[in-house]
Structures are given as C-alpha cells and as structure tokens.
Amino acid sequence: MAFPKPFRVTNLNKALEPDGDWDAVIFIAPNYDHIDNLQIKENIDAHHRIDSRVGQEPLLLISSDIAGGRLIYSPTGPLERDYDDVRRFGDAAKAAAKIALDAGARHPVMVLSGVPDNEDYAHAIEVAYLNFCQALWQPLEAREALTEEKLEPIAEVGIYAPDQTDLDWLAGVESGRRVARDLCGTEPERMSPPGFAAYCEQTFKNSEVACTVISDDDVLRKNYPLLHAVARASTHVPRHQPRVVRLEYTGEGEIQQTLFIVGKGIVYDTGGADLKTDGHMAGMSRDKGGAAAAAGFMKILAELKPKGIKVVAALGVVRNSIGSDAFVADEIITAHSGVRVRIGNTDAEGRLVMADLLSELREEAQQAVSPTLFTIATLTGHVVKCYGQYTACVENGPARSLHLGDKLVEQADQWGDPAEVTRSRREDYEFIKGRTQADDVLSSNNASSAATSRGHQFPMAFLDVASGLAKNGSDSDKPLPYMHLDIAGSAIDGPDIQHNHPSGAPVVALAARYLRSVD
Incomplete structure (x- = not known):
C-alpha cells in the first residue's frame, strides 16, 4: 500500500x-x-x-x-x-x-x-x-x-x-484512511457490491480482522428484508447483486469495551423509483462513504492490534437501482427487528439498509462488554446545509448521558477531523410514527431532506425505532448507547462530491477517541 x-x-x-x-x-x-x-x-x-x-x-x-x-x-x-x-x-x-x-x-x-x-x-x-x-x-x-x-x-x-x-500509530491511521478513500472514491462498476466485498477480503486476508461476506440471495432476503428491498431491482444483474460484509476484531487480553458499527454502502444511488433528477445523480458512487469509513477503521485495528477492545462492523453494500422490480413508496416491509416499515420515499434508502444490520448488532450488543453502537452514513443533504463539511453526531439517551458525542467531538477537533453534536428530539419520533394500524414506522417523507425541518435528526429516530434499539433507551433494563454519524458533508474533501478526494471521515476521529483517548 x-x-x-x-x-x-x-x-x-x-x-x-x-x-x-x-x-x-x-x-x-x-x-x-x-x-x-x-x-x-x-x-x-x-x-x-x-x-x-x-x-x-x-x-x-x-x-x-x-x-x-x-x-x-x-x-x-x-x-x-x-x-x-x-x-x-x-x-x-x-x-x-x-x-x-x-x-x-x-x-x-x-x-x-x-x-x-x-x-x-x-x-x-x-x-x-x-x-x-x-x-x-x-x-x-x-x-x-x-x-x-x-x-x-x-x-x-x-x-x-x-x-x-508515535509515527507507527500515525502510519496505521493513514493506512485505514487509504482503505476508506479507495472504497468510497472508486467508480460504481469497479466497486460494485461484489467488488467492494472482494476488496475487503483482500485487505483483511491473513490479518487480525475476520472478514465474512454474505452473498446468498435467499439469506439476504430472509435476514435483511429492508436491505434486500433496496437491492431488489439490482438482483437480476450478477455484478450488481448485494453483499453484507462483516468485519470482526478481538484484541488480546480482557475486553474492556465493544464497538458495533454499521456502515451504509450504497455503491450507486439512482434514487430508485423516486429517481434523482436535475443532475443530482452524479457523484452517487460515493454514497458508500459510511461503509468505507467503517472498513477503514477496521484496517487501523488490523495494523495496530490494540488490546482490550472488540469491534464488529456490518457493512450493507447495495446498489439502489431503478427497474421493473424496484421497491416503491407505500410498500410495508417487516424489518429484521419485526417492526413494520412503510416506505415513504425510495431515495431514503440508506436508513433501510442500515436498520436491519443495526437490529442484528443490537442483539449481540446486549451480551457484550461495555457496548456502544454506531451507524455511519452519507445520509442527508440536510446535514450539509446545517454543518457544511462537518460530521454530525446524533445521540440516543444512553449515549447522551455518557457524553459520548462531546468526547468524540473533543478528539475530532484536536485531530482535524471535526464534528458537531446535534440532539434527537421528540418531534423526530413524532415525524416517523406510523400513520395507520398497518405500519409501525414511516421511513421518510417525500420531500428532500434539505427541504425538511430536522432533516438529518429524524433519520436517527427512524433507525432507533426500526432496529428495535428504542427498546434499549435510558428507561430500559438494558440501555444501549447509540450514536448516528451523518457524514454527507464530511466524507468528501471539498464541495464537489463527484471529483474531490474522499476524506476518510470520521476514521481519524474514531481512532483518536477509541484507540488513544483515556476517559
């Protein structure tokens, strides 16, 4: 490399x-x-x-x-x-x-x-x-x-x-950023779902990070119904068929903390049936920046081999294509968690891909040592309007009580990978509440996030509910801290999402916070 x-x-x-x-x-x-x-x-x-x-x-x-x-x-x-x-x-x-x-x-x-x-x-x-x-x-x-x-x-x-x-530590971090840039910045045929998975397999071959790829369509349809719905119009094209990539690292010694990371890996986002128009499709091969960042963080672990930490990353690698078998607004799909999701807009696909994976990791987190869950995604145009090229950290109640967002932002600022903490509010949960007895939660409205009030906060509420994590809030017997990182503004080093270099955000911030910082 x-x-x-x-x-x-x-x-x-x-x-x-x-x-x-x-x-x-x-x-x-x-x-x-x-x-x-x-x-x-x-x-x-x-x-x-x-x-x-x-x-x-x-x-x-x-x-x-x-x-x-x-x-x-x-x-x-x-x-x-x-x-x-x-x-x-x-x-x-x-x-x-x-x-x-x-x-x-x-x-x-x-x-x-x-x-x-x-x-x-x-x-x-x-x-x-x-x-x-x-x-x-x-x-x-x-x-x-x-x-x-x-x-x-x-x-x-x-x-x-x-x-x-520590120059060895620094080189390890840069190796992770390079993986993140490669995965995020490569065009959609070279880095199709199978290509993305193959890159990960090669990257982590003979390393301390175990890489497992799920490609069987029946398994994906059964275990990840929301993810599979997004991929539905792509499944008849072998080179576009979806993948779930699981990366797992377990450090030596007694495990003191466990991180669970879900990464959005939309290798190309046409918008689906709610097609992107007016030139807004260009650059959508970079809609996999969340999964890319998660893989980059895992590469740092493979290089540095820190002790006392376990990290599991689940990457949903999917092409949101348009075609006769595309999923459409108004469909009701029962998620991995059992929650019934009504589709509001097919261009709000990233949260669907992540919700099933977050539900699966939630089950593992309940048995883990000092768990924290993350979703990382190039999710909304709204976050770009709000914060420009800064990562937004949206916390649930248990994460907020532990000041996880503030601690991440402190390290992020010192390491030049800056972020902002933003609150999840009751209005966000009201916004995504099911409208009928047929559905439990609404994935989105049918306007662009940039034109929607609290357009980058309410998707975290959807992820919380659709994954079942809302049952693990501060009022539960088993609270699970969870933070959603929207990197739509920070994943690219500049305003031109089609041509500027991917930044690797928030790889440096996460490495500084969890591999160097002492609470």
Whole structure:
C-alpha cells in the first residue's frame, strides 16, 4: 500500500544538508516571524527581499544549500483567533504536498514551527502529515491503470518531530484512511457490491480482522428484508447483486469495551423509483462513504492490534437501482427487528439498509462488554446545509448521558477531523410514527431532506425505532448507547462530491477517541 510512510528526523541540520537523504524541505509556520532555524530563516530572508509573496502564500524557493535545492515555505496564517484551529497546519501541508510533487521531490522532510503551546494544537504534526497524504492520494482505478509508482511517487516523508509522536500509530491511521478513500472514491462498476466485498477480503486476508461476506440471495432476503428491498431491482444483474460484509476484531487480553458499527454502502444511488433528477445523480458512487469509513477503521485495528477492545462492523453494500422490480413508496416491509416499515420515499434508502444490520448488532450488543453502537452514513443533504463539511453526531439517551458525542467531538477537533453534536428530539419520533394500524414506522417523507425541518435528526429516530434499539433507551433494563454519524458533508474533501478526494471521515476521529483517548 503505497502512501508516504512517516520517517522520524531527529537531527534537523543533518536533514537540511544538500547532499543528504532528503530532496526537499517543507517548512510550515504561522507567518514570517516564526522561523527558529537559522539556515531556513536566511534562505527565506533572501527570497523575501525579491518576492513579496513569500510568507503570504505557499511557494517553492530555490536554495542551493538546502536538501535537494528545494525549500517549500507554506504559511498557515493566523492561529490565535477564536475560529482558528489545527486544520491551518493541515491546509498548509496539503498545499506543500502538491508543490513538492510537481517540483519532482520524492523524499521531502517536513518541519513545523510556531505551533501554539496548547491542547488545541497538540497534534499539529500529525494533522500536517495526514493532510500531506490526503493531498497525494490518487483514485484506485487510476492507480490500477497507470501504476502506483507513477501516480504516487513520494514513498516517504521525513517528520521533524519529538520522540512522543508515535509515527507507527500515525502510519496505521493513514493506512485505514487509504482503505476508506479507495472504497468510497472508486467508480460504481469497479466497486460494485461484489467488488467492494472482494476488496475487503483482500485487505483483511491473513490479518487480525475476520472478514465474512454474505452473498446468498435467499439469506439476504430472509435476514435483511429492508436491505434486500433496496437491492431488489439490482438482483437480476450478477455484478450488481448485494453483499453484507462483516468485519470482526478481538484484541488480546480482557475486553474492556465493544464497538458495533454499521456502515451504509450504497455503491450507486439512482434514487430508485423516486429517481434523482436535475443532475443530482452524479457523484452517487460515493454514497458508500459510511461503509468505507467503517472498513477503514477496521484496517487501523488490523495494523495496530490494540488490546482490550472488540469491534464488529456490518457493512450493507447495495446498489439502489431503478427497474421493473424496484421497491416503491407505500410498500410495508417487516424489518429484521419485526417492526413494520412503510416506505415513504425510495431515495431514503440508506436508513433501510442500515436498520436491519443495526437490529442484528443490537442483539449481540446486549451480551457484550461495555457496548456502544454506531451507524455511519452519507445520509442527508440536510446535514450539509446545517454543518457544511462537518460530521454530525446524533445521540440516543444512553449515549447522551455518557457524553459520548462531546468526547468524540473533543478528539475530532484536536485531530482535524471535526464534528458537531446535534440532539434527537421528540418531534423526530413524532415525524416517523406510523400513520395507520398497518405500519409501525414511516421511513421518510417525500420531500428532500434539505427541504425538511430536522432533516438529518429524524433519520436517527427512524433507525432507533426500526432496529428495535428504542427498546434499549435510558428507561430500559438494558440501555444501549447509540450514536448516528451523518457524514454527507464530511466524507468528501471539498464541495464537489463527484471529483474531490474522499476524506476518510470520521476514521481519524474514531481512532483518536477509541484507540488513544483515556476517559
């Protein structure tokens, strides 16, 4: 897996030598005043005298006494304002990565200076590295056609970092983000449901993560009736037939916590019978970002092998096709949980795919040690309207009482993978309540989520009820904490969902929260 591996640099002066191991120096600092290395400062001073852009924008400076003759100075801009955060270093690293690649550098070394001495910037080096890799990733189908060596020639990056910076952990996290980007960002034929499942099987082969794929149509129809309904119009095309992928990791030693993750893996969303129109179908091969992120998190576990934790991920990998056998609004389908679901709109398919899997994991969670359940999905346009490129965390009562959303957001902010906590309210449960004696719950209204009040909150209420989890609320004998993560805005690194790079969100936030953080 060819992403730039981080390599610790302890002697900066040696790394700067023009005939040494490195062929470019990337210098990231807030502004021109934060230069604490004399050699770098003298080089930047010399260029600043003839180019006023120096310190104002990322630039390549030609410096014969610097490694490779290349000094890339990428300023972050101000860091002390109320709204600044560690992503300033990430943005600067992204810009520098592109300059380094275009300039022909293959072994750059990265140096940060002027990092504020507070916890908000405690992981500035790591955030810079992760964003450096984000900028250099190329799509899987392009790498397969043109080779990784040609498209991603930067094989390592030197990190001038203190000893407490865990570069092995960092490389493990990036390996997971790469899996998430590959699965989310690959076109719908290469990453069809069978292709998605095959990628997972190959990724976790001979690893600590067990991978099981369910492909039998009779089994899927019986055990996952909502999921199968979404897939119904695709089942007559072998290469589009649905899959359920189960990934399971059990760490060494006594298990202290168990995570259950359901990922939405809609490999292409036409909208079904409620067809997407006016150009809104483009980019819908990325509607599998939730399942992709869940698989990415499991890849981190496979690499780092943390002790004392068990994680189960269930990925619903389905194509929502249009055809004579497509499911339609008004159908009533009995879910895995036994709840009768009336279909409100076939373009609200992701919650259906996840509800059956969440019901199944709910049964396992009741016997697990310190369980927490998640759904991760590129679910609603409403969340993009509300929060832009931020993940939304919608908690049930037991999760809220444990402040799980706040704890995740705290880590997410420090690691540059930000999120917002949003509340589930009584209106959300009223909205999805069954309207007749024939049905228990309504999947959605027939308007777009972006045009619907509380359009990203009420789907969590649907998932809670349709999966049976509502029976495990704070008022039950067996409360189960559950948090829904809507990543419709954060799964893509930019507003163009068809072309911008997948971000891997919320892989970094989850890894920071559950593999590093101590409550």
